[in-house]
Amino acid sequence: MNVSKELIKDLDEMYSIQYNNSVSAWLRTFSKKSTKQDMHAITKLITGESLLEHPHNYSASFTEYHPLGAKYNKTYNCICGCTLCDALFKLTHKPTNRTLMVGSICLTQYFNKYFNSNLICGKNNGFCKQCLFPLIKKGKRKNIEITIPFLCNNCNKPQKNYLNISYAEREEFKTNYDICWNPFPIKKWSWFGLFTNIPEGLLSRVISTKII
Numbered sequence: 001m002n003v004s005k006e007l008i009k010d011l012d013e014m015y016s017i018q019y020n021n022s023v024s025a026w027l028r029t030f031s032k033k034s035t036k037q038d039m040h041a042i043t044k045l046i047t048g049e050s051l052l053e054h055p056h057n058y059s060a061s062f063t064e065y066h067p068l069g070a071k072y073n074k075t076y077n078c079i080c081g082c083t084l085c086d087a088l089f090k091l092t093h094k095p096t097n098r099t100l101m102v103g104s105i106c107l108t109q110y111f112n113k114y115f116n117s118n119l120i121c122g123k124n125n126g127f128c129k130q131c132l133f134p135l136i137k138k139g140k141r142k143n144i145e146i147t148i149p150f151l152c153n154n155c156n157k158p159q160k161n162y163l164n165i166s167y168a169e170r171e172e173f174k175t176n177y178d179i180c181w182n183p184f185p186i187k188k189w190s191w192f193g194l195f196t197n198i199p200e201g202l203l204s205r206v207i208s209t210k211i212i
């Protein structure tokens with residue numbers, strides 16, 4: 001994380017924003033002296049691109065959140081300084097990989113108008129086990145088939161499942177499973193098929209922390 005000392009000082013003095021190691025994101029501390037609210041200026045300072053101007057360069061997590069938002073606990077605020085939101089979610093600026101904690105009301109207003117409705121679906125139906133997106137059972141944004149209740153339609157299609165197999169093990173695995181070598185984008189073996197159909201002997205080898 002290459003952030004200048006000046007920026008760290010400015011964020012702290014102007015907005016009471018510090019990088020918080022326990023959540024691995026920039027987090028705003030509730031403070032009576034710095035109450036200035038400005039989502040545009042703050043996101044631009046931290047990432048170089050304002051959330052209001054470049055929402056598509058950001059991605060929000062539905063499952064990484066700080067449960068005690070401003071409404072219940074005055075320790076932290078939404079990054080913009082508002083006190084409207086009751087939970088803070090991790091928002092990542094994709095080009096720089098910088099992360100900040102933003103309230104759900106502000107994410108709905110500035111990032112994606114469906115953020116809050118999607119979140120409610122996630123709370124009711126659960127989240128996709130692979131991409132962690134909320135599962136939506138009906139309506140225009142429906143993204144799940146009832147036959148496979150834990151994967152969204154986006155994740156439930158045949159794909160390359162990359163595997164951790166060492167050079168020494170390759171012959172044994174090639175004999176037992178239908179695996180292919182990939183020189184690109186990562187030099188790894190893969191098994192092609194539905195995520196839900198991965199043979200049991202390969203499950204522990206799949207390179208993914210979001211594995212079922």
Ligand SMILES: [Zn+2]
Nearest residue numbers: 078080082106
């Ligand atoms: Zn806010």
Ligand SMILES: [Zn+2]
Nearest residue numbers: 128131152155
């Ligand atoms: Zn998914």
